[in-house]
Amino acid sequence: METAQPTVPGVEEHPCLALVNSVSDSGRGGWRDELATPEALRAWLLDRDLIVPGAVLQEYCRGRIVALRENLRDLFTAHIGGGAPPLEAVQALNRALTSAPGALLLRYEPGTGFTRSADHPVTQVVEHVMALVAEDAAALLTGDDAPKLASCEAEGCLWFFLRTHARRQWCSTRCGDRVRAARSYARKRVRSSAQS
Numbered sequence: 001m002e003t004a005q006p007t008v009p010g011v012e013e014h015p016c017l018a019l020v021n022s023v024s025d026s027g028r029g030g031w032r033d034e035l036a037t038p039e040a041l042r043a044w045l046l047d048r049d050l051i052v053p054g055a056v057l058q059e060y061c062r063g064r065i066v067a068l069r070e071n072l073r074d075l076f077t078a079h080i081g082g083g084a085p086p087l088e089a090v091q092a093l094n095r096a097l098t099s100a101p102g103a104l105l106l107r108y109e110p111g112t113g114f115t116r117s118a119d120h121p122v123t124q125v126v127e128h129v130m131a132l133v134a135e136d137a138a139a140l141l142t143g144d145d146a147p148k149l150a151s152c153e154a155e156g157c158l159w160f161f162l163r164t165h166a167r168r169q170w171c172s173t174r175c176g177d178r179v180r181a182a183r184s185y186a187r188k189r190v191r192s193s194a195q196s
């Protein structure tokens with residue numbers, strides 16, 4: 001069975017990083033997608049407080065979130081490589097940003113008085129999630145933490161993280177340990193073949 005997810009710096013604070021990292025190498029020659037079904041997506045979003053418990057998500061919603069995930073991957077990859085991102089990815093992010101009103105509306109209730117809160121009609125669940133994730137990604141790519149965004153250098157790892165120090169290469173101790181173990185195995189093999 002799957003072990004617990006390793007801690008990856010930046011993922012707790014940034015839903016955009018959590019979304020990009022929701023797909024990983026299964027280690028068995030395929031991918032493990034945490035958002036493989038609408039039910040899995042619903043549980044994933046609930047876990048992160050991105051939807052309310054009663055929210056309903058269809059396969060169509062899942063398709064849109066997964067497409068946003070691919071656009072985020074393109075944007076992050078371009079940012080890290082220093083190249084220009086695909087125009088479609090920028091446009092898709094901007095569509096997501098404006099897909100739901102982000103303004104906090106003014107409300108009045110007798111007894112409570114004025115309050116402000118976002119409008120969350122049940123029909124726009126996916127739009128709100130996309131707007132929130134897109135806002136987070138746009139802020140990350142242009143903010144103080146932008147230079148810290150990195151992709152894991154471990155072979156087969158697809159994850160992104162925020163560097164906790166300048167030379168950090170791995171998303172997690174899981175990847176760091178895996179790479180160190182592989183190197184030590186390779187050294188032993190070189191030694192034993194030199195002896196024989």
Ligand SMILES: [Zn+2]
Nearest residue numbers: 152157171175
């Ligand atoms: Zn990794």
